[in-house]
Amino acid sequence: MSDTDTSGLSSLESGLIPSSPPGFKSGFVGIVGRPNVGKSTLMNQLIGQKIAITSPIAQTTRNRLRGILTTPEAQIIFVDTPGIHKPQHQLGEVLVKNAQVAIRSVDVLLFVVDGSVPAGKGDAFIAELASHCEGPVLLGINKVDQQPADFQAIDQSYADMAQEHGWDWVKFSALSGDGLEQLQQRLIDHLEPGPYYYPPDLVTDQPERFIMGELIREQILLLTRKEVPHSTAIAIDLVEEQPTITRILATIYVERPSQKGILIGKGGTMLKAIGSAARQQIQKLIAGKVYLELFVKVQPKWRQSRSQLAELGYRVEE
Incomplete structure (x- = not known):
């Protein structure tokens, strides 16, 4: 591949974007949440290829990175955003503003939270931002593989948040893959009928x-x-x-x-x-x-x- 190519290009090189079949759905899904809740790991798992970096250190995602998942019934373009946090410098301000832009510009918003701990002030702040999304919002409770034995109170804190805003919610583990099929189907359910935006075998639009x-x-x-x-x-x-x-x-x-x-x-x-x-x-x-x-x-x-x-x-x- 040349340095101007993108990853997974065979059909893009030939310029072939097929017509979508009847009932096909497509759209852009923004992934937002606090730093280090597993957004990049989740996107890598869903599209089946590593395009976003992952690290135990918070605030590692800097760009709105798009990952593309195409199934027989839908094409989901995931927009992975920087973790929303209080900026400490000009770079931080740019990253948070870009995450806020993503909230306003996607078809469906996936708000990812850390299911190993109860909802906190940071989650409440992002929930307020997410409430301004014009499209559907799905609350994704990640890290269920790390939940303590008495996880009911944790789940209830997020269930209350979802109920307050009228959101659907789903539990999963981005690391182990548990619950991701259900999450994927919930996202497809929220999408509207639409075309292929990208060739079916493309996994990212980043160079x-x-x-x-x-x-x-x-x-x-x-x-x-x-x-x-x-x-x-x-x-x-x-x-x-x-x-x-x-x-x-x-x-x-x-x-x-x-x-x-x-x-x-x-x-x-x-x-x-x-x-x-x-x-x-x-x-x-x-x-x-x-x-x-x-x-x-x-x-x-x-x-x-x-x-x-x-x-x-x-x-x-x-």
């Missing part, structure tokens, strides 16, 4: 370069944890396809020299570990061998600058 950058960032989050949490951005500088291997050059931007030192590690060990793990994930994405070379550069306070955010691909969506 491969974007997914590559996210896979690199995921490994930074997993391997450095709290040392370099959210102050990294990835720029894919070169994707060069050769007969037997794809060469990728990427730059990791950080805000402080100390963070650069952590990412490189003693004798370059950390950067080598990040590159090795990311390369394995990218090889799965493109189904071929990859040579990945990473560079680290300091860009002071990039999260506070609208111009630098825009250069790195973070813009407020309309």
Whole structure:
């Protein structure tokens, strides 16, 4: 694939988007919720392929990432949004505004909550935002595999929230897959009849370069944890396809020299570990061998600058 292609392209390359059969449904489903409730894991599970990064660290999703699920009866375009939280910097403000835009622009809203703990103030805040969605809202209670034995009070806190707003609700585990068939069917039930928006075998509308950058960032989050949490951005500088291997050059931007030192590690060990793990994930994405070379550069306070955010691909969506 060229660097302008997207993942899963066979029918897009030939330009074939079939006519939908009678009774076919389609639409855009926004996935919203607090940080770290499992939104990205859920979307990856539903579409059957990893396109969104997952991490035990909160607030890892930065872009409105679209995942596409096509079944014989429907096409669901999932819009995974950043976790809604109180912004601490310009980047945070951009991310939360983009999540709020998603609430207003989708056909169905899936409000995901953490079923291992009772509803809290953060959930109540998002519930108020979700109540302004013009379309149906489905409350999704995730992490049922992590619920305590006396989960009834937890479920009741969310059932009360759903009843207050007149929402349907469903329980599931994005990690184990339990309840996802029921969730999928509930979402299809809420959709209106419509066409194929994308070719049936496409799983995302994001460029491969974007997914590559996210896979690199995921490994930074997993391997450095709290040392370099959210102050990294990835720029894919070169994707060069050769007969037997794809060469990728990427730059990791950080805000402080100390963070650069952590990412490189003693004798370059950390950067080598990040590159090795990311390369394995990218090889799965493109189904071929990859040579990945990473560079680290300091860009002071990039999260506070609208111009630098825009250069790195973070813009407020309309």
